Amino acid sequence: MSTILLLEQTLNGVQFGLMLFLLAAGLTLVFGIMDMINLAHGSLYMIGAYLMASIAGVTGSFWVALPLALVATALVGVALEVTILRRLYERDHMTQVLATFALILIANEVVRLIWGSQPIMLNGPAGLAGPVELPGGIQYASYRLAIIGVGLLVAVLLYLLVTKTRVGMLVRAGASNREMAVAMGVDIRRLFTAVFAIGAALCGLAGAMLGPILAVQVGMGENILILAFVVIVIGGIGSIRGAFVGALLVGLVDTMGRALLPLFFATLFPPMVASNLGPSLSAILIYVLMATVLFFRPQGLFPARG
Amino acid sequence: MKLPMKLRLAAFAAAATVAFAAQAANELKIGFLSTLSGPASALGIEVRDGFNLALKLAGGKLGGLPTEVVIADDQLNPEVGKQLTERLIKRDRVNLMTGIIFSNVMLAVWPTIEESKTFYIAPNSTPTRISGEGCSPYFFSASWPNEGHHEAAGHFAQSKGYKNAYLIAPNYPAGKDALTGFKRSYKGNIVNEMYTKVNQLDYSAELAQIRAAKPDTLYAFLPGGMGINFIKQFVASGLSKDIQLVLPGFSADQDVIRAVGEPMLGLFDTSQWAYDLDNDANRKFVAEFEKTYNRLPTLYAEQGYTTALIIDQAVKAAKGRVEDMKTFRASLMRAPTQVKTPRGDWKAAHNGTPIQDYYVRVVSKDDKGRIVNKKIGTVMNAHTDFWAKDCKLK
Numbered sequence: 001m002s003t004i005l006l007l008e009q010t011l012n013g014v015q016f017g018l019m020l021f022l023l024a025a026g027l028t029l030v031f032g033i034m035d036m037i038n039l040a041h042g043s044l045y046m047i048g049a050y051l052m053a054s055i056a057g058v059t060g061s062f063w064v065a066l067p068l069a070l071v072a073t074a075l076v077g078v079a080l081e082v083t084i085l086r087r088l089y090e091r092d093h094m095t096q097v098l099a100t101f102a103l104i105l106i107a108n109e110v111v112r113l114i115w116g117s118q119p120i121m122l123n124g125p126a127g128l129a130g131p132v133e134l135p136g137g138i139q140y141a142s143y144r145l146a147i148i149g150v151g152l153l154v155a156v157l158l159y160l161l162v163t164k165t166r167v168g169m170l171v172r173a174g175a176s177n178r179e180m181a182v183a184m185g186v187d188i189r190r191l192f193t194a195v196f197a198i199g200a201a202l203c204g205l206a207g208a209m210l211g212p213i214l215a216v217q218v219g220m221g222e223n224i225l226i227l228a229f230v231v232i233v234i235g236g237i238g239s240i241r242g243a244f245v246g247a248l249l250v251g252l253v254d255t256m257g258r259a260l261l262p263l264f265f266a267t268l269f270p271p272m273v274a275s276n277l278g279p280s281l282s283a284i285l286i287y288v289l290m291a292t293v294l295f296f297r298p299q300g301l302f303p304a305r306g
Numbered sequence: 307m308k309l310p311m312k313l314r315l316a317a318f319a320a321a322a323t324v325a326f327a328a329q330a331a332n333e334l335k336i337g338f339l340s341t342l343s344g345p346a347s348a349l350g351i352e353v354r355d356g357f358n359l360a361l362k363l364a365g366g367k368l369g370g371l372p373t374e375v376v377i378a379d380d381q382l383n384p385e386v387g388k389q390l391t392e393r394l395i396k397r398d399r400v401n402l403m404t405g406i407i408f409s410n411v412m413l414a415v416w417p418t419i420e421e422s423k424t425f426y427i428a429p430n431s432t433p434t435r436i437s438g439e440g441c442s443p444y445f446f447s448a449s450w451p452n453e454g455h456h457e458a459a460g461h462f463a464q465s466k467g468y469k470n471a472y473l474i475a476p477n478y479p480a481g482k483d484a485l486t487g488f489k490r491s492y493k494g495n496i497v498n499e500m501y502t503k504v505n506q507l508d509y510s511a512e513l514a515q516i517r518a519a520k521p522d523t524l525y526a527f528l529p530g531g532m533g534i535n536f537i538k539q540f541v542a543s544g545l546s547k548d549i550q551l552v553l554p555g556f557s558a559d560q561d562v563i564r565a566v567g568e569p570m571l572g573l574f575d576t577s578q579w580a581y582d583l584d585n586d587a588n589r590k591f592v593a594e595f596e597k598t599y600n601r602l603p604t605l606y607a608e609q610g611y612t613t614a615l616i617i618d619q620a621v622k623a624a625k626g627r628v629e630d631m632k633t634f635r636a637s638l639m640r641a642p643t644q645v646k647t648p649r650g651d652w653k654a655a656h657n658g659t660p661i662q663d664y665y666v667r668v669v670s671k672d673d674k675g676r677i678v679n680k681k682i683g684t685v686m687n688a689h690t691d692f693w694a695k696d697c698k699l700k
Binding site: 002004005008009012013015016019117118119120121123124129130131139140141143144212213214215216217218219220223224227255256258259262276278279280282283 | 343344345347348351477500501502503505507508510511512514515517518530531532534535538539541542543544561562564565566567568569
């Protein structure tokens with residue numbers, strides 16, 4: 001494999017990782033602060049993509065629709081939190097899993113009722129439709145560069161929010177010890193709603209940004225949700241830094257696995273074996289990574305709770 | 307009050323006659339088992355809509371008999387499909403079955419259908435296991451043998467003189483079958499055969515490798531959401547300018563076009579039908595479908611529609627005797643030549659699969675500016691299922 005190809009695959013890994021980070025950041029916040037397993041996170045991502053598709057269709061502009069879709073998804077998230085999810089905080093994880101799984105099913109059917117069962121169109125801005133030439137002669141899809149840019153921007157903003165603002169301080173306090181934070185007079189209900197709104201907005205952003213390169217269809221949240229959970233387990237529950245590092249790790253390992261393993265096996269084994277072994281192994285590589293990380297660091301790489 | 311013996315026997319005989327007479331169909335009950343929920347439901351819904359349209363145009367009667375269609379949703383789950391099949395056959399006592407989209411469901415429910423001696427007319431999935439060695443007089447396909455579109459694509463790539471082909475499919479049995487079919491008719495150089503994860507989201511790694519390998523054509527079997535993901539990313543990467551993308555018809559029809567749009571223009575695909583085929587049956591089908599459902603039909607809709615036409619013709623010819631295996635099978639086998647279907651002329655091979663033409667289509671705009679799949683040529687004439695050679699039926 002040439003150096004150019006290797007560089008391009010690394011860039012692909014980073015891009016895929018940042019894609020996952022957008023989703024994992026919100027998930028880890030909710031899981032870390034509110035100690036709630038929210039399977040409906042993937043549904044918010046799906047709703048974000050669908051809202052983006054509709055708003056972009058109406059306004060005719062991707063960039064105008066983006067902030068609107070974010071706000072709309074955040075509102076849906078807040079509505080969900082106030083009505084249903086609030087009652088789950090005190091319950092055990094199993095109940096939360098069951099309840100939010102039910103939400104997934106309900107969300108899928110509601111989306112199907114409103115938008116129909118066939119996948120719908122969401123195309124990116126026309127200016128980012130084609131590739132750009134990067135130093136080294138690499139042709140790279142400009143939209144993917146935009147995703148990398150947005151992912152890094154979100155990472156920086158979240159870092160500033162969590163470390164430099166008062167809200168961020170409350171979030172960190174709630175993450176490391178909820179009871180103590182309540183005892184110290186933090187209005188936990190408002191904090192939770194705010195955290196959930198941020199998480200929902202991030203889902204909306206992920207859905208809107210990923211819609212142009214992924215299918216916008218009923219059930220689109222489930223596939224990416226599994227990867228997001230792997231990311232936060234590796235990174236450590238409740239830690240944005242963990243979500244960032246974990247996402248990059250998963251993105252790189254998965255991409256490099258798919259790129260390099262088949263080649264590696266082709267040199268060792270006859271083609272028939274290699275073509276079966278390569279894809280199967282690269283598919284499970286991230287789970288092997290997760291198991292390995294958990295073996296050495298059961299709390300994840302950067303656990304929020306001390 | 308105990309009836310005298312003679313009266314009881316007479317009553318029993320009368321009841322039995324009535325029951326038996328009710329069996330010799332004066333109405334037709336069809337079990338329609340399909341995938342109507344979940345991400346892949348678009349396909350089942352298209353087939354169902356095509357089928358119902360033909361039924362509606364025939365005044366609710368197939369073969370001259372008032373027809374009741376019992377619809378069941380297999381949710382793309384073989385276990386659920388099996389339970390529903392048993393219910394349709396044993397409780398609802400359907401005379402015929404149809405509707406299954408996916409091969410994993412088809413293979414799971416086939417033993418139940420075959421054992422009950424119920425005829426199944428396939429509007430989609432026609433697995434090689436049932437069309438080859440495992441062929442049965444109770445199985446008839448009104449769609450295509452599973453490898454048909456892939457073989458057609460291989461022929462097309464061969465005929466266009468593409469020297470180097472790159473192949474991509476998901477790593478599961480249907481994916482492997484698809485590429486086997488393509489390789490059977492494509493004689494050029496296969497640069498690589500790549501298997502990806504089922505439901506994979508991001509193809510950037512694969513696209514980078516494809517770019518480095520520099521093939522002139524790329525054949526991708528990526529059904530449903532996978533195909534939408536791949537096509538969007540393929541075009542965004544700029545590869546569509548240098549590499550011709552060829553797909554089987556089911557990855558490039560109206561449902562995918564509605565989800566992807568302009569990036570799909572210029573892509574080639576193979577199909578047993580095209581919306582602009584020049585025959586009266588097709589013109590009627592497309593016009594009525596658009597009027598009834600407000601959208602252009604896909605090849606799935608044509609398959610559902612043709613299935614209903616075949617059933618109508620066969621039941622008529624057999625005079626309603628669908629339980630008589632020899633009579634009904636003979637009528638089914640003759641039906642394609644006796645009724646005009648939207649895809650044009652075709653006939654049935656001895657294993658019950660169509661011998662038909664396969665067309666090449668290109669995604670382009672029609673004069674109303676809509677994105678459609680136009681026929682640009684015929685790539686295989688009167689093509690027979692490769693596995694028919696293993697079928698011992700006559």
